[in-house]
Amino acid sequence: MTTWPTGLRGPAWGADYNPEQWPEAVWADDVALMRRAGVNLVSVGVFSWALLEVAEGRYEFGWLDRVLDRLHEGGIRVDLATATASPPPWLTTAHPEVLPETAEGVRLSHGSRQSYCPSSAVYREKAVALAGALARRYREHPALAAWHVGNEYGCHVPRCYCDRCAEAFRAWLRSRHGDLDALNEAWGTAFWSQHYTAWDQVLPPRATPALGNPGQLLDFDRFSSDALLELFKAERDVLREVTPGVPVTTNFMVTWTFGALDYWRWADEVDFVANDHYTRADDPERHVELAFSADLARGLARGRPWLLMEHSTSAVNWQPRNLAKQPGELRRNSYQHLARGADGTLFFQWRQSRAGAERYHSAMVPHAGPDTAVFAEVERVGAEYARIAELVGSTVEAAPVAVVYDWESGWVLGQPAHPTVDFSHREHALALYRALWRAGVAVDFLPPGAPLAPYRAVVLPALHLVDDAGPYADYVEGGGRLLVTYLSGITDTRGHVHLGGHPGAFRDLLGVRTEEFFPLAAGQEVALDDGSSARVWTEHLRAGDAEVLASYVDGPLPGVPAVTRRDVGEGAAWYLACGLTGAGLDRLVEAVLDHAGVPRGTAGVEVVRRRGARAGAPVSWLVAVNHGGGDAELPAVGVELLSGERVPGRVVVPAGGVVVVREEV
Incomplete structure (x- = not known):
């Protein structure tokens, strides 16, 4: 092909x-x-x-x-x-x-x-x-x-919500669930008298008098x-x-x-x-x-x-x-x-x-x-x-950090009747990515269920739909570092809440238990005892056998843990239970990177390495983009392809400029 x-x-x-x-x-x-x-x-x-x-x-x-x-x-x-x-x-x-x-x-x-x-x-x-x-x-x-x-x-x-889509939706549901009993169970139709007794009663989630069925919306x-x-x-x-x-x-x-x-x-x-x-x-x-x-x-x-x-x-x-x-x-x-x-x-x-x-x-x-x-x-x-x-056909070298990104979790968290309208799954993931970018760390994105072992650290931004956290526990036990954020593991893949306290599927791995969500009012900000602050989200967390890294000093939950870490086997798992902002989020991400032994890059300079072959021999290319206002200097040996100039050991990346260096070992 x-x-x-x-x-x-x-x-x-x-x-x-x-x-x-x-x-x-x-x-x-x-x-x-x-x-x-x-x-x-x-x-x-x-x-x-x-x-x-x-x-x-x-x-x-x-x-x-x-x-x-x-x-x-x-x-x-x-x-x-x-x-x-x-x-x-x-x-x-x-x-x-x-x-x-x-x-x-x-x-x-x-x-x-x-x-x-x-x-x-x-x-x-x-x-x-x-x-x-x-x-x-x-x-x-x-x-x-x-x-x-x-x-x-x-x-x-x-x-599209037309009658043709209604027919196709019913056929899709038959294929996924098999029969109406399984559909009713998956959608929790005992709530609000929604139990279906014939397939022609099942419709797309059209405009209704009140809130729609979450399972129906997800499917x-x-x-x-x-x-x-x-x-x-x-x-x-x-x-x-x-x-x-x-x-x-x-x-x-x-x-x-x-x-x-x-x-x-x-x-x-x-x-x-x-x-x-x-x-x-x-x-x-x-x-x-x-x-x-x-x-x-x-x-x-x-x-x-x-x-x-x-x-x-x-x-x-x-x-x-x-x-x-x-x-x-x-x-x-x-x-x-x-x-x-x-x-x-x-x-x-x-x-x-x-x-x-x-x-x-x-x-x-x-x-x-x-x-x-x-x-x-x-x-x-x-x-x-x-x-x-000559770069064509080469690939980016594997990153030390992975982010698990799940569109289905984003769909669920965008539904109505959630604890706050101020949460955006995409913006939440992007905020964590920004902290990793500012640290100069390369990132790979993975789907749920992908192998994690190659990565020193893994970030789960609001991975909401989780049936079993076992693979993540195995990763940590084997020496991985895992950062789990709030709204992760709350439901199974049907959208049913894991009982016993949040964060549900991750509760045992993280060694914490949340009694109740405490989302913040519009524009409200709370302080933490490590000098950081949070917006949008807090929760009433019990630390269990996890180490408390930061607690609230004001807001609705003074003295309650906000950030924890638990050592598990050869690795460690962090839980971010609040909407940490700015420098506080940067410090948390850096702490995870330090624990995982992930090296940093140069602030404001994007540096990525591609690897491939040239004339039958392995070769790498360093691509650097300087977003800062001043020139930056990076270690490199080889040939800068845009200018054709030899790079003896250091290369200058001009302010707002780019260099592409074919590296020599």
């Missing part, structure tokens, strides 16, 4: 290319500018269904023929989209049942994008037919490097992720049948779909992982969130090279305040992704649109044209990518 776009030389560099938005006379200029910018891969046709199938069964491929021919003549490879991300108006007008419905029963209309129900047989039939027609048309085209199915599944319509989240995945697989399978040597993928949004999809399941179904990522302009540490996303994408790829399918050259168009990127930020962002395992970085999009909903979204070629600072930076990075082609 082919697992990377074919025919590429060096890292992938390019963008979404939407020539259908422009007169054909512009296309020749596009290819000339792409060659000037070093572009070698573009995604084509992502939103072009209405122009490819102009009426039911009537395809017009002539314009796309000319686009692909022109790109091939320019030496540019094509990631060809199936164009099924938005059904055309003729389809949704003739078959309104294709359109999705909200939990309130509102049918959404066409007029934007992603206006389809994943359970619609009509939509699936038409989408698969278009994918097949494209595959048969272009299977021999020399520009074809990969297939791009759909686009950003679940981004706008993560859940519907699981079903909805699977329903979209089955839709992807239907198109993928016809592409594989017609073009077995062309890899197939779709673009994930691992930190931007609000946890709508379980990407651990999705990652096993693509030939290579591709991700879209956009920074938040209002986040002064947005480069850290970028690293979080890139490391998570690498985890999904199981350490293999992955592709950044989209990011922005400058401002986006959908944030409250769309601030332009600072000079050099485009370059640093690109190298961050490369450092963390990507073998290419593409943008949305090639040429900034003059019409449509995203006309103010930045692009490689801005409205002002190529005589701009943005295009100059694009040209610079494109030229540099040619100098570092």
Whole structure:
């Protein structure tokens, strides 16, 4: 099986290319500018269904023929989209049942994008037919490097509640639970007289007079992720049948779909992982969130090279305040992704649109044209990518620390009727990652159930759904260091609370017992006796045989333990029972790292090492990105590939700059 776009030389560099938005006379200029910018891969046709199938069964491929021919003549490879991300108006007008419905029963209309129900047989039939027609048309085209199915599944319509989805949901539940007795047990339907006696009584979690059933909500989240995945697989399978040597993928949004999809399941179904990522302009540490996303994408790829399918050259168009990127930020962002395992970085999009909903979204070629600072930076990075082609195929060396990330736990913790609305699973995990990043420590992301033994330390950020903590106890007994945070182990994987006190499944391992949650009021902050502070969360904890590292000095629980550690076998387990903030969280993470013997990096300088082979011999590359305001010096011996200069023992990473050193032992 082919697992990377074919025919590429060096890292992938390019963008979404939407020539259908422009007169054909512009296309020749596009290819000339792409060659000037070093572009070698573009995604084509992502939103072009209405122009490819102009009426039911009537395809017009002539314009796309000319686009692909022109790109091939320019030496540019094509990631060809199936164009099924938005059904055309003729389809949704003739078959309104294709359109999705909200939990309130509102049918959404066409007029934007992603206006389809994943359970619609009509939509699936038409989408698969278009994918097949494209595959048969272009299977021999020399520009074809990969297939791009759909686009950003679940981004706008993560859940549909229509009657077709109700039928599909019931079939999914039969497969998962077997019979109604098992379903009633899993959902706890004895509560509020919800006991089901026939399958046709079971519905999606539509709008109800009061709070919905948590088990029903969780299973519907699981079903909805699977329903979209089955839709992807239907198109993928016809592409594989017609073009077995062309890899197939779709673009994930691992930190931007609000946890709508379980990407651990999705990652096993693509030939290579591709991700879209956009920074938040209002986040002064947005480069850290970028690293979080890139490391998570690498985890999904199981350490293999992955592709950044989209990011922005400058401002986006959908944030409250769309601030332009600072000079050099485009370059640093690109190298961050490369450092963390990507073998290419593409943008949305090639040429900034003059019409449509995203006309103010930045692009490689801005409205002002190529005589701009943005295009100059694009040209610079494109030229540099040619100098570092030898990195392609290498992988990031294994990290000493792992974070177990669980989308299903995020779904449950986002449900209503939880102790506080101020908790965000993603933000909680990101806060812990920020502390690790500031310590200069590399991180691998793992799914629940993954082997832990290779790691010196493991962090569990609110791993809520846990049937059995035995594997984590075995890890600690064998010498591992485990940091467990509040809201971990509270329920089993059905969502049923473990009785006997929190943190449920982890209670014995941690040597603690929580009597009651004590979430804090909006904006409230409590002090701890080690000088740190906490927000959002506290709990009435009994330490048992665990060592108390910090207790509250004020708030609702003065004198009650807030942070504990318990030595177990050859290892140790920490419990963070509060929403520790800032420097206090940094100190706790550093204490765990110290105990595990994990070395630190240089503050403000992102340093990642990739390993592979060159001329048949093992080799490593040090990639360093300096986010600070001053130059930094790192130990290194080898050749700095961007400048071609020899590095005798120390390399200077300029403020806001990047170095890539092929190391010598």
